[in-house]
Amino acid sequence: MSTLSVEKKNNKKLSITNISLLITIALLVLTFVVGSLRYDKFGSLSTIFNVFNDNAYLMVVAVGVNFVLLTGGIDISVASTVAFTSVLTAFLLRAGWNPVLAIALVLIISMAVGAGMGVLIQCFKVQPFIATLAGQFLLRGMCTVITIDSIPITDDFFMFMALKKLTIGKAKLYYYVLVALAIIAIAYYVLKFTKFGRNVYAIGGNEQSALLMGLPVARTKILVYVISSFCASLGGLLFSFYTLAGYPLQNMGMEMDAISSCVIGGTLLTGGVGNVIGSAFGVLIQGLIQTIVTYENLNTWWTKVTIAALLCIFIVIQRLLAIRAEKMKAK
Amino acid sequence: MQSKLKKLTKYQFFWPLMVLLLIILINGIISGGSFFQINIVDGHLYGRLIDILRNGSKLMILATGMTMVLATGGTDISVGSVMAISGAIACCIIDGRLLPSAGGSVAVAVTLALLAGLACGIWNGFLVAKVKIQPIVATMILMVAGRGIAQLVTQGKIVTINSAGYYYINGGYILGLPFPLYIVAFVVLITLLFVKKSAFGLFVESIGCNSTASKFTGIKVDNIKWAIYAFCGLMAALAGLIESAGIKAADCNNCGLMIELDGILAVAIGGTSLAGGRFSIPASLIGALVVQSITTTVLALGIAPEITSVFKAIVVVIICLIQSKEFKEMLTKRFAGKKGKAVAQA
Numbered sequence: 001m002s003t004l005s006v007e008k009k010n011n012k013k014l015s016i017t018n019i020s021l022l023i024t025i026a027l028l029v030l031t032f033v034v035g036s037l038r039y040d041k042f043g044s045l046s047t048i049f050n051v052f053n054d055n056a057y058l059m060v061v062a063v064g065v066n067f068v069l070l071t072g073g074i075d076i077s078v079a080s081t082v083a084f085t086s087v088l089t090a091f092l093l094r095a096g097w098n099p100v101l102a103i104a105l106v107l108i109i110s111m112a113v114g115a116g117m118g119v120l121i122q123c124f125k126v127q128p129f130i131a132t133l134a135g136q137f138l139l140r141g142m143c144t145v146i147t148i149d150s151i152p153i154t155d156d157f158f159m160f161m162a163l164k165k166l167t168i169g170k171a172k173l174y175y176y177v178l179v180a181l182a183i184i185a186i187a188y189y190v191l192k193f194t195k196f197g198r199n200v201y202a203i204g205g206n207e208q209s210a211l212l213m214g215l216p217v218a219r220t221k222i223l224v225y226v227i228s229s230f231c232a233s234l235g236g237l238l239f240s241f242y243t244l245a246g247y248p249l250q251n252m253g254m255e256m257d258a259i260s261s262c263v264i265g266g267t268l269l270t271g272g273v274g275n276v277i278g279s280a281f282g283v284l285i286q287g288l289i290q291t292i293v294t295y296e297n298l299n300t301w302w303t304k305v306t307i308a309a310l311l312c313i314f315i316v317i318q319r320l321l322a323i324r325a326e327k328m329k330a331k
Numbered sequence: 332m333q334s335k336l337k338k339l340t341k342y343q344f345f346w347p348l349m350v351l352l353l354i355i356l357i358n359g360i361i362s363g364g365s366f367f368q369i370n371i372v373d374g375h376l377y378g379r380l381i382d383i384l385r386n387g388s389k390l391m392i393l394a395t396g397m398t399m400v401l402a403t404g405g406t407d408i409s410v411g412s413v414m415a416i417s418g419a420i421a422c423c424i425i426d427g428r429l430l431p432s433a434g435g436s437v438a439v440a441v442t443l444a445l446l447a448g449l450a451c452g453i454w455n456g457f458l459v460a461k462v463k464i465q466p467i468v469a470t471m472i473l474m475v476a477g478r479g480i481a482q483l484v485t486q487g488k489i490v491t492i493n494s495a496g497y498y499y500i501n502g503g504y505i506l507g508l509p510f511p512l513y514i515v516a517f518v519v520l521i522t523l524l525f526v527k528k529s530a531f532g533l534f535v536e537s538i539g540c541n542s543t544a545s546k547f548t549g550i551k552v553d554n555i556k557w558a559i560y561a562f563c564g565l566m567a568a569l570a571g572l573i574e575s576a577g578i579k580a581a582d583c584n585n586c587g588l589m590i591e592l593d594g595i596l597a598v599a600i601g602g603t604s605l606a607g608g609r610f611s612i613p614a615s616l617i618g619a620l621v622v623q624s625i626t627t628t629v630l631a632l633g634i635a636p637e638i639t640s641v642f643k644a645i646v647v648v649i650i651c652l653i654q655s656k657e658f659k660e661m662l663t664k665r666f667a668g669k670k671g672k673a674v675a676q677a
Contacts, residue, residue, distance in 0.1 A: 074467070076592075120648070124655040127605045129406070129467075133592055134647040141641030148637055248637065252588070260471060269465050299487050301479040308476030315464050315472070 019321060020266030020314060021278045027310075028285050031292065039295050046171035051287040053173065056180040057082065057238035058254070058286075062261040062279040063187045064231025067224040069262050070191070071203045072271025073128035075225065077117065077135035078232035079254035081110050083247070084139040085236025089158075090151035090246030099157040107233050113139065114229025118222030132225075136255070143248035150247040153240060162241045176241045183234065187276040200224060204271025260307065261286060264314050285310070343602045344614035346653055350600070350646065351621045355380075358628050366631065376507045379631060387623030388511035389570040393594040394601070394615040395522055396566030399559045401598050402539045404607025405459060405466030407560065410567035410594055412477020413451045414587030417444040417568035418575030419481040422490040425497055429484065437496040445568045451477070452564020456557035474591070481583035491580040500576035511573050515616075518569070523612060532610075535559065539607025596643070597622050600650050621646065 036043025061078050068075040085106050092102040113135055120131040153159075165172040191197035199220045202210040211217045240246060263269065264285060265278025286307055293303045358366040358379070369378035393410055400407045423429035424440035433439040451473055458469035503510035526532035537545045538552050546552045570590075575581050595605070601618035603610040625646060629639045652658045 120651065124652060124657045126651040126655060127599070129595070129605060130599050130647065130651055133596060134644045134651070136592075136644075137640035137647065138644035141638050141644060144635060144637030145641065148635060256471060256475065260475060263468060263471075269468050299482065301482040301487065303479075305476050305479035305483075308472050308479065311468075311475065312472045315458075315468055316462065319462055319464055 018266070020264075020318060021275075021281065023314070023317065024264055024266070024278065024281045024285060028281060028288060031285065031288050035288070035292050035295065042291075042295060044171065045168060047291060049168075049171045049173045049177075051284055051291060052177045052180075054242075054290075055283050055287040056174075056177045057235040057242060058257060058261070059180045059235075059280050059283045060183050060238060061232050061235035061254070062258045062265075062283050063184055063276045064228040064235070065255070065258045066262050066265075066267055066274060066276050066279045067187070067191075067200060067231075068128070068228045069204075069259070069267050069269055070200050070271055070274055071221055071224050072207070072269075073121065073221070073224070074259070074269065075117075075132045075228045075232075076129065076255045076259075077113070077132040077139060078228065078235075078258055079251045080136045080139035080143070081113070081229055081232035082236040082239055082251050082254065083249070084143050085110060085233045086240040086243070086250070087143045087146050087151065087246035087248055089237065089240055090153050091146050093153055093155045093158065094151055099155050103237060106237070107230060110229045110233035110236075111226050114226040115222060117229075118225035121225065122218050122221045135229075140248070146248070147246075148248060150245050153244045153246065158241060158244065162244050174241070176238045179234070179238060183231065184276055184280050187231075191276060196220065196223070201272055204273070206272075257283075257286065260311050263311060266318075268318065343609070343611040344617050346650070347601050347614055347617040347621060350650060351617055351624060354621065354624050354628060358624070358631060362631060371507065374507055375504045379627060381509065383620060383624050383627050384512055385509040386627070387620050388509075388515045389573050390590070390593055390597055390619040390623055391515045391616050392518055392566050392570045392573070393590065394597040394619040395519055395612055396563035397594045398598050398601070398603055398610050398612050398615040399522075399526075399535060400466070400563045401595070401603055401605055402535050402607055402610035403556055403559055404539045404542065405556070405560070406595065406605070407455060407470045407563045407567075408467060408591045408595075409451065409455060409470040409473035409477055410563065410570070411587035411590045412474050412481070413448050413564055413567035414571030414574055414590065415478050415481040415581075415583045416451060416484070417448045417571035418586050419484040419490070419581040419583055420444045420447050421497070421572055422492050422575055422581035423484055425492045425494050426490050428486075428490065435494065437494060440497070441500075441572060444572055445565060448564045448566075448568020448571065449561055450564070451567070452561035453557070455564060456560030459560055460553040460556035478583055481581070481586075485581055485583055487583075489580055489582050493579075497576050498579060501573050502576070514569065514573070518566070519612060519616065526612070531555070536609055539604075539610070593622050594619075596647060600646070602654060 032043070032048075035047075061082060065075050065078055088106050088109070089102050092105065093099060117131045117135045120126045120134070121128050161176055162174070165174045191200065199210070199215050202213070202215055203217055203220055207217060239251070243250075259269075261282030262274060262279045263282070265274065265280070265282035267274025267278060286303075289306050289310075290300075290303050293300060293306070355366070366379050369376055369381060371377070397407060397410070420429065421440040421444040424433055424443060425435045425437060427435050430439070430443075455470050455473060458464045458472070459466050462469075499510060500514075501511060505513055526535070534545070534550050534555055537548070537550060538555060542552055567587075571587060574586055597618035598615045599605060599618070600621050601611060601614035601616070603615060622643065625642050626636075626639050629636055629642060
């Protein structure tokens with residue numbers, strides 16, 4: 001294949017992401033405008049800020065999962081990692097640990113689990129789905145080994161992070177949201193401008209080619225699972241700022257929220273296509289739909305049905321674009 | 332002797348069966364033999380082993396459908412939601428909320444619930460086979476929407492029912508054995524007959540190995556995939572009926588929650604590759620029993636049931652490593668290395 005056609009193909013692949021992303025952003029704006037017209041007080045900065053406040057942790061988790069999805073893998077352990085993090089931190093803090101030490105320990109344990117899953121997947125060729133399923137079971141089980149009750153957090157640092165906020169007029173933005181935004185920025189930079197980021201895309205595009213090109217496939221593939229677990233763990237910390245408690249059964253099934261956010265944001269689960277900004281917008285649109293459902297005084301399951309419909313539309317659009325690209329390539 | 336043993340270990344269900352026997356043996360030792368006890372009360376068999384079989388029946392049925400889906404190289408993560416839908420429909424009809432004209436007939440309820448499951452499966456199959464969306468993404472749509480749809484059916488309530496006929500699906504006995512076991516036996520027999528006696532099984536394996544090549548040899552890949560997803564949906568609906576008959580209610584939020592993972596796990600333990608290709612339904616059934624017996628073991632040991640998942644994690648890792656070619660190579664190398672050293676020292 002000549003370089004020209006490779007470039008052409010890349011352009012087409014990127015355009016799939018961009019179109020999904022553009023549609024997502026357009027929908028987000030549209031939802032917001034419709035909401036503002038329909039309800040008093042919806043169209044304000046505080047609605048937007050609240051969506052950020054409520055979904056900051058999910059954004060961080062989705063960013064981490066996006067790394068794995070980009071290599072063509074999948075990570076379904078993230079929801080358990082979030083629960084495990086918040087339970088273990090709550091437990092350690094109750095036992096009188098220094099918050100910095102507790103946070104460090106929790107992050108290190110999660111990253112170790114991520115590395116373990118990565119090694120299983122890369123070195124022993126276990127399917128990503130099954131390996132991360134084992135991780136999910138392990139961490140969820142460890143939560144209940146630690147406690148089966150909800151542990152409240154009363155630590156000063158956590159209280160500080162949970163309660164301090166920026167106030168613009170009536171709108172409030174909690175400090176922990178800034179952490180999430182920083183993570184998105186860093187992840188964007190890493191994927192777009194570093195060697196590692198390029199390797200991630202290359203492996204997702206075609207692992208065999210990446211290997212033949214001499215890229216460090218094994219290292220990169222293990223590393224994406226470490227990153228995913230790290231982000232999930234950080235998301236767990238944000239979640240404990242948000243709830244100020246650790247409960248073993250929280251966030252059941254949240255991994256699918258994270259993955260569907262990525263898909264809505266234009267990430268292909270086959271790998272190689274997508275970016276973290278899209279994932280963040282995917283989370284935001286889910287949050288905004290949730291807000292509308294609350295305003296409309298509907299049952300919360302309407303959120304799920306709407307999101308599923310949205311998912312369906314996006315996936316079909318992506319598929320149609322892919323078919324068009326294939327046809328053009330054939331010509 | 333050695334060659335015979337080697338032949339035996341070549342069967343797909345050999346290792347899963349060993350794991351199952353090991354778990355049961357550990358149970359027997361810990362419980363001091365009471366684990367194997369089977370009592371006859373009122374002509375019905377009771378005991379832990381029977382419990383495993385009865386409670387594992389849902390998973391065995393799911394695993395039957397899931398095996399075929401995984402063998403084509405796909406996945407179906409919507410089965411839990413389909414279970415919720417079928418349970419919701421059946422309970423609402425028996426309760427009279429839905430179709431009051433049916434008069435709460437169990438037969439109508441069961442038929443419609445199964446049809447709903449089939450419809451869900453057809454939808455999944457359409458997305459996968461015709462629109463050609465990745466299976467995990469395609470079934471994710473129904474997974475997310477399914478519980479919402481079930482809630483729509485039950486109007487967001489837990490519908491409790493009172494119908495001896497419906498309870499029979501989970502609690503009935505024939506010749507001393509629980510009724511769900513007969514459902515499993517029936518479903519598995521029909522499936523096995525169809526898969527082994529016709530070329531269908533071969534087609535499925537060929538699609539799993541190489542879908543494009545199968546297409547060129549004239550196999551109707553799309554239609555077969557479609558049929559398999561429909562079948563999987565039907566199986567999920569059946570499992571949903573057993574579950575809702577067991578708890579005597581339709582609980583849309585918790586019915587079959589995360590069971591898709593257990594189902595896939597059961598098939599993986601059974602040794603069917605998730606990438607598609609060779610499959611064995613009996614091995615998957617054993618896999619389902621392994622998953623179920625872990626749960627039962629934890630209960631029998633008197634440990635907090637929440638810890639079950641830690642054991643599941645350990646078993647998953649062990650089984651995946653046993654089946655991993657790379658791990659075997661590593662082990663043989665290490666042993667060979669030690670032997671080599673020993674020889675050198677001698």
